[in-house]
Amino acid sequence: MSIIQVENLTKKFKKLTALSELNFEVQKGEIFGIIGPDGAGKSTLFNILATLTLPTSGTITVLDHDILKQYKQIRKEIGYLPGTFSLYPDLTVQENLTFFATMYGSGIKENLPMIMPIWRQISPFKNREAGKLSGGMKQKLALCCALIHRPKILLLDEPTTGVDPVSRKEFWDLLDKIREYQVTVVVSTPYMDEVGRCDRIALMQDGRFITVDTPESIIKNYKGDLYAIKTSQLFKLLDIMPQFQEKCSYYPYGEYFHISFYHDTKHAKNSFLQFLKQHEIEFEKMEHISPLLEDCFIEIIKEDRNV
Amino acid sequence: MYSIEVENLTKKFGHFTAVNNITFQVKKGEIFGFLGANGAGKTTAMKMMCGLLLPTSGKAKIAGFDLNAESKLIKQQIGYMSQRFSLYDDLTILENMKLFGVIYNIPRRILNDRIEEQLTELKMFEIKDLLVNEIPLGWKQRLAFATAMLHHPQIVFLDEPTSGVDPIVRREFWSLIYKAASQGITIFVTTHYMDEASYCERISIMAEGSVQLLGTPTELKQQMGVATIDDLFVKFVKR
Numbered sequence: 001m002s003i004i005q006v007e008n009l010t011k012k013f014k015k016l017t018a019l020s021e022l023n024f025e026v027q028k029g030e031i032f033g034i035i036g037p038d039g040a041g042k043s044t045l046f047n048i049l050a051t052l053t054l055p056t057s058g059t060i061t062v063l064d065h066d067i068l069k070q071y072k073q074i075r076k077e078i079g080y081l082p083g084t085f086s087l088y089p090d091l092t093v094q095e096n097l098t099f100f101a102t103m104y105g106s107g108i109k110e111n112l113p114m115i116m117p118i119w120r121q122i123s124p125f126k127n128r129e130a131g132k133l134s135g136g137m138k139q140k141l142a143l144c145c146a147l148i149h150r151p152k153i154l155l156l157d158e159p160t161t162g163v164d165p166v167s168r169k170e171f172w173d174l175l176d177k178i179r180e181y182q183v184t185v186v187v188s189t190p191y192m193d194e195v196g197r198c199d200r201i202a203l204m205q206d207g208r209f210i211t212v213d214t215p216e217s218i219i220k221n222y223k224g225d226l227y228a229i230k231t232s233q234l235f236k237l238l239d240i241m242p243q244f245q246e247k248c249s250y251y252p253y254g255e256y257f258h259i260s261f262y263h264d265t266k267h268a269k270n271s272f273l274q275f276l277k278q279h280e281i282e283f284e285k286m287e288h289i290s291p292l293l294e295d296c297f298i299e300i301i302k303e304d305r306n307v
Numbered sequence: 308m309y310s311i312e313v314e315n316l317t318k319k320f321g322h323f324t325a326v327n328n329i330t331f332q333v334k335k336g337e338i339f340g341f342l343g344a345n346g347a348g349k350t351t352a353m354k355m356m357c358g359l360l361l362p363t364s365g366k367a368k369i370a371g372f373d374l375n376a377e378s379k380l381i382k383q384q385i386g387y388m389s390q391r392f393s394l395y396d397d398l399t400i401l402e403n404m405k406l407f408g409v410i411y412n413i414p415r416r417i418l419n420d421r422i423e424e425q426l427t428e429l430k431m432f433e434i435k436d437l438l439v440n441e442i443p444l445g446w447k448q449r450l451a452f453a454t455a456m457l458h459h460p461q462i463v464f465l466d467e468p469t470s471g472v473d474p475i476v477r478r479e480f481w482s483l484i485y486k487a488a489s490q491g492i493t494i495f496v497t498t499h500y501m502d503e504a505s506y507c508e509r510i511s512i513m514a515e516g517s518v519q520l521l522g523t524p525t526e527l528k529q530q531m532g533v534a535t536i537d538d539l540f541v542k543f544v545k546r
Contacts, residue, residue, distance in 0.1 A: 038444050038471035135345040162470065164344040165501055165537060166544040190471050191500075193537070205473070234506075235485045251478050254502035254536070255524060298474050 003028045003153060003184050004049065009058035011044055011207075018044040020207040022058070026186060031175060033195045034188040035297070036204030042188040043083055044207075046157040049186065050080040063152060076104065079151035083158045086142045089131025093122055093141055096130050097148060104149030115144045117177045136167035143174065147183075154178070156187040160194065172197050192294040203297055210304045215293060222291040222299060224249060224260030227269065231257060231283035237276075244275050251298060258295060309368070310335045310462050310493035311356065316365035318351050325351040327516035328365065333509075335461070338484065338494040340507030344544050348516040349497055350466070356495070357464055358382050370461040383411070386455035389466035393451035396440035400431055403439060404454055411458035418457075425453045445476035452483055456492070463487065465496040469503065481506055501537040510536075512543055519543070 004026035011019040018041045026032045034042055047053035049062060051071035060067045062074045087096050101108045112119065118140050125133065130141060139159055146154060160168045172194060175185060187198070195201045201218065202209045211218065231237060234257055241250055246268040250259040261268040269286075276283065291299075311333035318326040326348045333339045343349045354360040356369055358378030367374040370384035394403050404425065408418040426432040429449055439447060448468060455463055465484070469477045481503065488494050496507065504510050504524060511521040520527055520543060524536055533539045 037473040037476065162345075162467070162499065164499060164544070165540050166344060169541065192474060193501075235482075235489070238482060238485075251475075252481070252506065254505035294474050301473055301475055 001028045002026065003063060004186070005059075005061045007059040009045075009048070009060060010056050011041075011048065011053070012056045018207050019048075019055075022207075022209060024202060024209060024212055026184060027199075028184055029179065029182050030199040031179065031185045031187065031197070033198030033201045034186070034204055035190070035192065035195045035201060036188070037190065040204040041207040042204060043157055045204075046080070046082070046155055046186075046188065050078060050082075050155055051075055076149075077151055078153045078155060079146035079149065080155045081142050081146045081157060081159055083161070087130045087138060087145065090129055092127050092129055093133070094126040096141060096145055100145040101148045106149040108148060111148055111150050114150060114178070114181050115147050118144050118147075118174050135163055136170070139163060139167070139171060140174070143171075147178065150181070151183065153184045153186065156185065158188050158190065160189060160191065168194065192297060196293055201293075203300060205301065205304060211300050218293060218296045218300075219291055222296050224262050224291075224299065225265040225269075226258060226260045226289050226291050226295060227286050228253070228256040228258050228289045229283045229286045230255060231281055233281050233283075236279075237281050240279050240281075244272065246271055248272070249299065249302060253294070258289075260291075260295070260299070308335045309333060310337075310370055311339075311495065312368040313356070314366050316352070316355060316367055317363050318348075318355060318360065319363045324516050326355070326362075329513075329516075329518045331511060331518055331521055333462075333493055333495060335493055336488055336491045337509065338488050338496065338507045340504045340510035341495060341497045341513070342504060342510055342540065343513030347513040349513055352513070353464060353466065353495075353497070357385060357387055383458070384461045386458070386460040386463040387466070388451045388455040388463065388468055394439045394447060394454065397438060399436050399438055400426070400442070400450060401435040403450070404457060407454045407457055413458055421457055425457065429453055445472050445479070448472065448476075448480055449483060452480070452487075456487065460492070462493040462495060465494065467497055467499065469498065469500065477503075501535070501540055504536045504540075512540065514544065 002025040006022055006024050009019055009022040036042055044053065048055050048060065051067050051074050063077050065073045067074060088099065091099065097108065122137055122140050125137065130138065133141065160171050168191065189195060196215050200212060200214050202212045234252055237257055238252065246261065247263060248259055248261050248268060250257065259272065309332045314330050316326060316329050317324065329352060341349055351360065355362050355374065356367065358374065358381040362374065369381045372380045374381065398406065404422045408422065426435055431450065469480050484494055498504065507524065509521065509523050510527065511518045513519065528539055531539050531542055533542055
């Protein structure tokens, strides 16, 4: 059952087209991830779904309500965590939570079990001003505040940007726990390693979704034959690669160098090995590997740019 | 030869010790990754190294100058770029470069040559009169990096330089970093992307104000018995 339906959504700001003909649906209970660089249009999309910005054209239904005519009903049933503002820094942790609960006319007590896994971590600081919490703690409090009225849909706009890897993992563990309460989550992130935890992912560039799929099928649809080598001369290798003649795609990947061949892999691989020898690049081994999501996204973005 | 020598550097704010007795050296032309959880003290440490904040105790030599006595001279020898602030959005590409050049007292004739050289290198010569807020983020970051090096600093401090760009742009940016390092410029970089930590020659991990781990990515992984830098970070912060 789809809980959000978006048809031909376009948003223009004067000359700039922020969103261009978007079409997608979000299913009840899923975690729908939107990944894309800054400026792709993620926040504009969230503002429209949260009924805070009007679309230029298109039809959008959230929980069977039309966003233009029935925005008041929608607002009662969603929780929204915007990228920038969401807490009152001069109120304490407890005061922030109470404020948000009261605003929605819901009691804290009956909904506390749902936010308990998160609240447990921040309640020791409940008398501290929200502005004095660490970045990770602020995010957790903001999540509690967005959830305290038990929304059916949770909209999270880059909840983990600028947060360190450990706090980011904790945040996603919490999202998994919230799922048990049948909350649908739409979440955006600039981090590739996070999106694998979504049920479906939309890859966004320049106001468009260039792909919408499950992590598994994105990986299954990877076209190239991918190899990884480990070399201490990574940057010498990158420097000489333009001289390599076979059709391929290559890039550094952490301590590895990834190279993907598209045609006649065996031949291309052999000429690559020869190329390495010719330029005296030493490496440990060359391994055939399955792509990770980041490999897939690199391929999809490159393809999109060439069209 | 060292570009950065930090010895027992400490910074206290009232009763709170933000940076606690850190000691390390960074070699000339090295790419040094400065990692740590939020609130570990990275920004405070970096501000001191840039001469923006005086230490409570300890000493440091940055680009050969004493941090406590010669912080003005240090500023001439370093470049700084962060994702949050580096360029003026309502100035053009050319105006931004000129402004930075004037701030750093680069003589006009030299400055014009350098700007032209950089714009050509960046492939931005044709669009030099566009406002910065009209160009894509990936271009802004490359421009910010070039601008931070206009005065030919010995060291460049990069504070999360690649936040918010796609994986291809991120890699393009790192190839610029490597180019600069190969020319002898020391790179001091913070990042939340753990794959980028692998591109550094050495990394340090800070927690609770102290540098707790320091070494090459390979050494540290062996030392902690983990397969990736990501695991290293998680294991380290959770212990």
